[in-house]
Amino acid sequence: MAATPTQDLPPKGGYAPVNFTRIPARSYFNGYQLFAGFGVVSAVACYMYYKTYSLVRREDIEMRSGRLAVEPLLLAERDREFLKQIRRNRDEEARLMANVEGWEVGTYHGERIYKTIPSERFIDPVINEYFAHGPSKAYTDNAFFSLFS
């Protein structure tokens, strides 16, 4: 062939030298400074945690003291309402069973409930007796609450 084929050859004189020196990244802090920074931030955070934890403990104590102070009041109120309600139940029973023969209030057709207990002794009502004279919705809605709290 007359024409010589073209080849991809390096330029005359060879390639220029390649610069392969390392360029390290710019470092702002060295290792000791980083550890020191960690220590400072941890110390500040520890102090803030201590202050907050003290506040939480103080609030817990205050809430607990308040609850302990109020609890006897609430129990007394509950007992008063209980006694009033069973009094109302007794009156309602007297009104309701006035015309039934042989019925005395507090007995079952004249029979006392307990034979060996003197009749002046207070007999604890069962939950059905407590809710006996209201609508049955009151019993079904509230019996679970009363029995388990």
Add this chain to the structure above:
Amino acid sequence: MAAHIAPAFRTPMTDLVGSVMTHQTGSRCADFEMRAMECLEAYGVQRGRVRCVDYLDDLRECTFKIKQLARVSEMRVERHRQWLMGERSSEDHYAPPARSDAY
């Protein structure tokens, strides 16, 4: 008593630790049960069934609340009967409901 859960053989050890289900753990019927059991201990079971029948009946009543519940249902039946027969008006059918947090 038929409902008593008792060991099959009675030895001093079972007398000591054999009472599994009793009312003695602060229940309302603890005193009833104690009186009944002391009476049965004094008379034995056979004579005790006759002599201590009052204590046993009271224990049964406390355990199952038979008369108290029967009273309640009698009263409710009477209330509904009075309403049906017209002796009680519809506004008066029930008393005001009891407060739920007071029982």
